Each structure stands twice: as C-alpha cells, then as structure tokens.
Amino acid sequence: MTTPPLISRYPALPWVGPFALFMLWLALAPSLGIPQPWESVFRVGVLTAVLLTLSRDIVFSLRVRHAAASIGLGLAVCALWVLPDQLMPGWRDHWLFQNQITGKVTNSIPVAELSDPLVMTLRVLRAAILVPIIEELFWRGWLPRWLVNNNWQQVPLGTFNVVAFVATAVLFASEHGPFWEVGLACGLIYNWWMWKTRSLGDLVLVHAVTNAALSGFVLLTGQYAYWM
Template sequence: MERGFAVRQPWLPYVAPMATFLILTSLEGWLPRSEGGPHPHWYPLFYTLKAAIVAAVAWACRSAWRDLVPRPRPMGWALAVALGLGVTALWVGLDGLYPQFGASGTRAAFDPGVLPMPTRALFLAVRFFGLVVLVPLIEELFWRSFAMRWIIDPDFLRVPIGRVTPAAAVLTAALFALEHPEEWLPALLTGLAWAGLLRQSRSVSACIVSHAAANLALGLYVLATGAWRFW
C-alpha cells in the first residue's frame, strides 16, 4: 500500500485509516452488554484490538504523514494547545444545552473503574493512546489534509495544505459533526475552529496537536468527574 496502490490512488492513505476506525467503532454496538453498559470483559479487549488494527493501517498508510511538514513555529504550537483546551471547554460547557436529533451515537460510555488492577491501568494506557495519539492523527489527516483539499479540487494534491475556502470549511465541519452525532453542535464549532487554525498556521501538525490537547484534557476531565458519556 505504501508504494504501489497508494501511488495510483492518492486518497487511500488518508481514507483507509479513517474508514477502518469508523467501521470498527460501529461494531462496538454489537458487543455483549452488562447491566445496560459495555461488558467489562469484551469492551476492553475489543478496544485494544481496534486500536492495534487502526494503528497498523495508519502505519501502512504512512505516506500521508508527509503532510505533517511544515510544522508551526513556537507561537503556533502555543496557539494550537490553547485552542485545543478551548475546544474541551466548549464540549463540556455546551453539554445538555442543545437538542439531540434522531438516534444517539454508538460511543460506549465505559467506566474503567469496574476493571481490576493492573487490567485497568493497561486499558487506560491503550485508551489514552487511542484518544490522544491515534485519533488526532488519522482524523486530522482525513478532515483537514484530505477532505478540505478534495472539496476544493478532487485532484487534491494540487491544492496546497492550508488553503481553506468557506465552502470547504463549512462542509468539513458539518461532516465532522455527523461523525459525532451526540455532540453535533460543539463538533460543528470545533470543525470550524480547526479550519481556521489550518488557514492561519498552514500546518496539519498544528491541527493534530490541537486535537490531541483537546482529547487529553477531555480524557482527564472524564476520569476526574466520571462523565463517561464523553468517553
């Protein structure tokens, strides 16, 4: 995939990791449940398997990682982190203040406190790897590097990274919101914010760092408060 088919299909290294992640996430709803929640044996095993598979696909598709250059300047890193923390505040602050449409999403609100040690610590390590490293990498390469440019021009490699049009910003933000149906409003606003960061920084790496900061802060908030619906 790295040098063969991906050369003929340049979209593949961006789409394959994201598609793998979404397909496996959709399967979580089919796992056995316990007392109305994710099963404490099956869910940690499945999530670990999902993270391993997605990481393997992302590595096989690492030709897309060339888009991580250029990287932002020091102030750009600071702006990315600050924006990420603002995104976390937005998701938490807007919780329960906007309507829900249709069926809820498939995210598993799993409390790792039901797991014994050291299984709990191992699961949390894997969970935070997925939350802070894997998801920001594959989502930002898909949304801000591939989709943003593809909407501007289907021959997306001709479009420089960091070029953002109003239509591309709004459409990618709307699709990002569809990916997060339970938090569609903060997801929509987040998509617009990261489109703005991409335009300002001309750096996908800045968006990845901002996404990682947001997810890390949200993960720590979840552990501190037990708000597992964000998990």
Template sequence: MRCIRLGDVVGGVPTGSAHPHKHQPIVPPVNDSPAPAAATPSAAATPQPLWAYVSPFVAYLLFTSIEGKGWLGIPYEGWYCLKVLVVLGLLWFFHREWPRWSTRGVGLGALMGVVGLVVWLVLDWLQGVIPGFNAMVASVLGTREGFQPFGEHGVNLHSLAFVLVRLTGLALVVPIMEEIFWRGFLARYLIDENFTAVPQGKFTLQSFWIVTLAFVAVHPELLAALAWGALVNWLYRKTGNVWACVAMHAVTNLLLGGWILATGEWRLW
C-alpha cells in the first residue's frame, strides 16, 4: 500500500495519485429549442352571456303565442299574469350580465318616448285609412288580438288588478325585455359574434335596418313600428346607452296604455 504524505495532498486531492479526481462543475443541459408561446384564449372560447339577453324575449314570445288559447282551462288573464311573472324572474336573474345602469341620455329618451307616442298614433291612424293596407299587413304579419279587461262585469277589483298587471307588462317588462334583446344584443351581434366587445350604440347600415325591420316583423302596426324602430335606433346611436332606449320605450308604452284606457282602443294592447 502506498503511503501518502500530508504534503502530497493539495486541496484535498492527492498530488501523487495516478488518477486525480477533479471536481467538475455541474452544467445543466442547454435546450436550444424556443420556449412555447403562452396560450392566449381565443374570442370563440370566451363565454358569452347570450341567454341573458335572449331568454326573456323568447319566453315572452312563447307565452304570447299561447295566452289566448285557453289551454289547461286558464283564461287569457291567467296566462298573461304568468307571463309577466316568468319574464320578470328571468330579467332579474340575468340583469347582472347586461350593461350597467347609466343615466346618460335617459332624459332625452323620456322626451323621445313622448314623440314616439305621437308618431305611433298618427302612423297607426294613417295605416288604417289607406285602402287595403291593413288587410295586406294582416295577411303577412297577422293581427293583434285586443283584450277588453272590463268585459261584461264592468269595473271591479278583479279587472282593476289585471289592468295594473297589464300596465306593468306594457311599461316595465316589455321595454326592458325588448331593448335588451333588440339593441343590447341583436344590434351588436350583427356586427360581431363577440357582441359584448362591441360598444353600445354602434351600428352598421346593415345592422341598423335589420334590427328595425325585425322589430316591425313582430308588430302589425307596420308604419308606426317602422318609424318608431328607426327613432329608437337613432337614440341608441346618439347616446350609446341601452337604458336611454328603455326609457323611451317605457314612456311611449305607459302613455299608450293611458290612451288605450281613455279611448277603448283595445286592439293596441
């Protein structure tokens, strides 16, 4: 056995060793391939609150299609009250998904609601005096079935309660439900499927008229609906606030409800 003297050891390594052990630094392997790019979520993968905008409108149309048929032995008043409750529930459930409440342009919207009532009544009258026009419209869009709430029993607690519900539907439920659908959703969806990224009030020529004509398609008062729909689109474009449109719609409908009760024009319900 070979003896190693203390002087033969330098730094802990025997100098006389035939095979000295050198401490090599550990170098991690180098990966020359580029790092993968960070994944970015695509617009298509971004969830859209589509049903928050659409479902109240769809529910309203479904109930409207059956409310006068007397199904399950439930009269029109019962179905209408159920419709108001269901749609109100949907509006409340989804309201956090919509644009936040803003007062921008709401005063102008209320003023335009008064103008809208005058436009609606004048053009509805004009449509009625043009020979054959109402018949032509009815053959395409159908007619609105009016409802006389007082019936053969006259004014009583039951009929007054239903009138209150009817006005609630006319001046609260319908304005919110329709404006959230027509202008909050459809006007923007026609521009980009990622509709919540489209600023409020933005229109293209195509989206402006598609929304207007679609609004006309569910209102047999064709001339009135055409003009009123164009006016509320203009308001939306000017204010960039769907709540201004709700204000216009609510004022027009509330005043229209008063007109109906005062004149007995039940077909306008």
C-alpha cells in the first residue's frame, strides 16, 4: 500500500496527530458551546475518523501477545487508581494533589448529562476504546523512541533509556492533574509492560481494561471525579 504524501513527509503524524487533536479538543470543548448529545457524538466521530484514516495502518497492525496477563494488569492498575481515596478518606484533599499547578478535583460532568444514556455510553466507549489507542500511540509508541533517538523510526517499539522511561511516566502523570501520583505509578507500570512485551497491542489492551474497569467503578459508585 502506498504511503500518503502527508505521512511520508511527516512520519510521526499517525502517532502524534490523534493525541494532539484529543488534547486540543479537551482544551477548546468548553468554549465551543456544542450542546449534548451532539458534542459527544461529534467528538467520538472525529476521533474515530482520524484514527481510521491517519493512523489506520498502525491501528490495524496491532496484535495482542499476552492477553491474560494484560487483562490482569489492567485490572490491577484500575485498583491502584481508586484505592488511595477509598482506603484513606481525605487523601485527595492534600495540597500535594490539589493546588494551582495540578488543579482541583471536580465533577466534570453536568448533571443533565448523567441522565442521558447516549452521552454516558459514548463517554464509556471513548474511555475504553478511543483513549487507549490514541494515548498509547503517543505515550508508548512514539515519545519514548523519539527521546531515545531523534531518528525514532530506527528505534524498535519497547526501547527505553533512563531518560525516556522516567520522562514519559512523568509527562503521563502531568496529564492527570490532581491524580498525578497514581498517574505516575500507572505510567511507570505501562512503560515497564511495554519494555517487557515490546507489544503496543498489549499496551492498548491493558490501558483499555484499566479505563473500562474504572468506568464501571464510576458508574457503580457515582464518583465521577475519576472521569477527568
């Protein structure tokens, strides 16, 4: 299959582009003023379209090599996310987690959306399917290799040096605001699993299981702050 000219010129685009669009949407969504459920429909539609066009070859080449272990690890990481706050009430109120840099823990979902089955379904699908693919393309597929060598296409998947391993985890943690400490632990675990398996498909699976289990926890307990 012939590589499109845009991707030939910018080979990092399939790895970085969906994540850049995802983050841009998060930043701009509040000011766009698109009513629900159309905002959710449009967001899922655009992100899916980008993955199936810009990143199609990578997405369709993903293979899972260690399904059982990846599923188990994903469930363990989900437990890691929620246990500090469940075992130690008030843990998240400490200034280390809520401050001017990390932000505040808030329920980011308007009450009206909670009663809309379509919006909630799309949110779960986004968290459990789209986000794992988009984030893993960037965080474990491209960034560590680029940090190892600017000529990143020559660096095999799952290759890390100390700087790439630590920096990727720290930056991943910064994406999660007041939950940065569990985000850091999650980033380190995901990096380790990528190094061990050399399989981006397994990283997408473990991330998907984590997010799907966390979504289930949120829906069962009503602790919507975990849906950032």
